[in-house]
Structure formats: C-alpha cells, structure tokens
Amino acid sequence: MKLSELRAVPGSRKNRKRIGRGAGSGTGKTSGRGQKGQKSRSGGSPHPWFEGGQMPLYRRLPKRGFTNIFRKEYEIVNVAQLAGLGMKNPITPEVMKEKRMIRKVDSVKILGNGELSEAITVHAQKFSRSAVDKIEKAGGKVVTV
Numbered sequence: 001m002k003l004s005e006l007r008a009v010p011g012s013r014k015n016r017k018r019i020g021r022g023a024g025s026g027t028g029k030t031s032g033r034g035q036k037g038q039k040s041r042s043g044g045s046p047h048p049w050f051e052g053g054q055m056p057l058y059r060r061l062p063k064r065g066f067t068n069i070f071r072k073e074y075e076i077v078n079v080a081q082l083a084g085l086g087m088k089n090p091i092t093p094e095v096m097k098e099k100r101m102i103r104k105v106d107s108v109k110i111l112g113n114g115e116l117s118e119a120i121t122v123h124a125q126k127f128s129r130s131a132v133d134k135i136e137k138a139g140g141k142v143v144t145v
Contacts, residue, residue, distance in 0.1 A: 074126060075102040079134050080114020082122060090121035093145070116140070 019031040033040040049056065081101055088095055093105040102108055110122060112130025119139030127135075132142050 072107060074107045074109035075104055076109055076111055077101055077124070078111050078113040079116050079131055082110070082120060083114060083116050083118075090123055090143070092123040
C-alpha cells in the first residue's frame with residue numbers, strides 16, 4: 001500500500017445538494033421549499049419563540065416583583081474554606097483571590113459553615129454572626145474592611 005493509493009471508503013463521501021439547478025436535478029423550481037407561504041420565501045422564517053399567532057408565553061405570564069438596582073452581591077466564603085488554607089496570616093480578600101476562592105476582591109462575606117481549629121486574622125467586607133463567633137472562639141481576629 002502506498003500513500004497515493006489511499007482512497008475514501010465507497011459511500012462515505014457524499015456530494016452536497018445543489019439546489020435550484022433545473023428540473024432534472026430533483027430540486028429545481030421551488031428548490032425543495034414547497035409552494036408559497038412564509039417559509040418558502042427568502043428570509044421567511046419567524047423567530048424561534050413565535051407561537052403561531054397564539055398569545056406568547058412571555059406575554060401570558062404576569063409581571064411580578066421588584067428588582068433593586070442598588071443591590072450589592074457578595075462573594076461567599078465559609079469558615080471551613082478558611083481552615084483549609086492552612087497558616088496564611090492574615091487572610092485578606094487578595095489572598096482568597098490568589099487561592100481562587102473568590103473572583104472579586106471588593107465584596108466578600110464570610111459565613112460560619114464549618115469549624116476552625118487555629119487562630120487566624122480574617123479581613124473581609126462582611127461577616128455573619130456565627131462566623132465571627134467561630135473565628136474569635138478559635139482565638140482569631142475579625143477585621144471589617
């Protein structure tokens with residue numbers, strides 16, 4: 001066998017369908033689109049969420065609630081995650097970002113899920129009451145940035 005003798009397996013390669021190339025091609029005249037109607041036209045297809053003229057779902061559902069545009073989203077870090085860091089004192093938002101626990105440094109909240117054995121100093125924008133209790137019980141310090 002030589003490189004020049006290599007051939008595709010018969011039937012594995014298929015020519016593309018050439019649309020609108022005369023009656024003899026099988027896809028002449030209307031080019032496989034059928035007769036008349038919206039979908040036979042060029043660019044004629046409704047948007048994917050069109051429901052055939054039926055009142056669309058997004059208009060049937062009631063408007064509800066309120067979106068507070070001043071809401072502050074916090075990055076959540078648990079006490080258990082801080083314990084897993086080892087002895088890296090003090091633990092600041094920059095250290096947490098370095099360890100890929102958070103993405104944004106300017107809004108971090110420490111929650112009290114988990115246990116803490118060693119005394120650490122933690123810097124963050126917010127702390128839950130249980131997190132403060134656990135950190136201080138372990139002999140650590142809480143610093144609000």
